Amino acid sequence: MTPASRSRSRPRPRPRPARPARGSAEARRAEGQRAKLDRLVAFAKGRRRALVLTHDNPDPDALAAAVALAYILEKLAGVRAQVAYGGIVGRAENRAFLRVLRLPVTPISRVVFAEHDLICMVDTQPEQGNHSLPARHFPDVVIDHHPERPETRNVRFADVGGRLGATSTVLTEYIRASGLPLPPSIATALYYGIKADTRDLGRETTPPDVASYLWLFPQVDKEALAAIEHPRLPIEYFRLYHTAIERAQVYDAAVVCDVGSIYSPDMVAEVAERFLFLGEVKWSLAWADYEGQLFFSLRTSDRRMNAGRLIREVIEARGGSAGGHGSMAGARVPLRGLSPAGRKKLEQEIVSAFLKAFGVKSRRPQRIV
Numbered sequence: 001m002t003p004a005s006r007s008r009s010r011p012r013p014r015p016r017p018a019r020p021a022r023g024s025a026e027a028r029r030a031e032g033q034r035a036k037l038d039r040l041v042a043f044a045k046g047r048r049r050a051l052v053l054t055h056d057n058p059d060p061d062a063l064a065a066a067v068a069l070a071y072i073l074e075k076l077a078g079v080r081a082q083v084a085y086g087g088i089v090g091r092a093e094n095r096a097f098l099r100v101l102r103l104p105v106t107p108i109s110r111v112v113f114a115e116h117d118l119i120c121m122v123d124t125q126p127e128q129g130n131h132s133l134p135a136r137h138f139p140d141v142v143i144d145h146h147p148e149r150p151e152t153r154n155v156r157f158a159d160v161g162g163r164l165g166a167t168s169t170v171l172t173e174y175i176r177a178s179g180l181p182l183p184p185s186i187a188t189a190l191y192y193g194i195k196a197d198t199r200d201l202g203r204e205t206t207p208p209d210v211a212s213y214l215w216l217f218p219q220v221d222k223e224a225l226a227a228i229e230h231p232r233l234p235i236e237y238f239r240l241y242h243t244a245i246e247r248a249q250v251y252d253a254a255v256v257c258d259v260g261s262i263y264s265p266d267m268v269a270e271v272a273e274r275f276l277f278l279g280e281v282k283w284s285l286a287w288a289d290y291e292g293q294l295f296f297s298l299r300t301s302d303r304r305m306n307a308g309r310l311i312r313e314v315i316e317a318r319g320g321s322a323g324g325h326g327s328m329a330g331a332r333v334p335l336r337g338l339s340p341a342g343r344k345k346l347e348q349e350i351v352s353a354f355l356k357a358f359g360v361k362s363r364r365p366q367r368i369v
């Protein structure tokens, strides 16, 4: 029996009433979110079919937010909705997340854009460059916890920024405001989305993230959650880690790692994230080649620094696209048309720009092994 079918036979805890103390900051926020939800529903009503798009190589926060938005559109606005993503879902936890929760998502290659008259985007924004919405389309709805980009001001319905730890928090607040019953699979998805993006509420977490997390917890399918958090790993995973540990270079409080080539683009984030745990390290940068593009992932544990701003400064000046926020960021740079030598040069340029920004003084890196 799968966790999804098991959970059906078990009595489900009923959602607690969504009523924080009157006049509190939480109550005021709930009111604001309810007003936004009403506006969103009014805006969507009467459309035929919605497309909800995540960023490429989506993480659990993006997928959960997309599935929850599709659920809201169907239940409250009566609009059929399809969730789609570009790129691939590669990390073992994220694949387990889709499989165990049986989330209804499709690769963008199967989307017929002409069938949709409402285009929504979650966990990213039009200008971000990390999504697969063709340039001839512009989204009608954008919900994202990353800082607002100028082009997003032209979006008809936008709920962006707010310093929240996860986009899933916004969707949890909408569902809570709506009073809709929440299927355990979507509750579990939103809960894990918040948990993963905030690293267990320990990173860039705001009171609304904590409130949403706690509200979702009793509704979570705990067995499904365990299966997601402790997945089986493919042998490529161990091979890739072996390579990463061999290649990592430690400069003072920074680790940089050229992983070479990867089986899935989200593995650069996994490697960068892991090396941030090393000794006194405050900066961790990993990069790799995947299908003709260099993927970069940057992490910092220094709260005074902004990884998102730094990666944009370094990458956008060199023809790539980048996004992220305080402690985590990612970017990609197309390599098309570059000779092997030109490619090496670009890579070196980018890495030295990062090392300079990290304030690295030492010229000779140390190896881990």
Ligand SMILES: [Mn+2]
Binding pocket: 061, 062, 123, 145, 165, 166, 167, 197
């Ligand atoms: Mn996110």
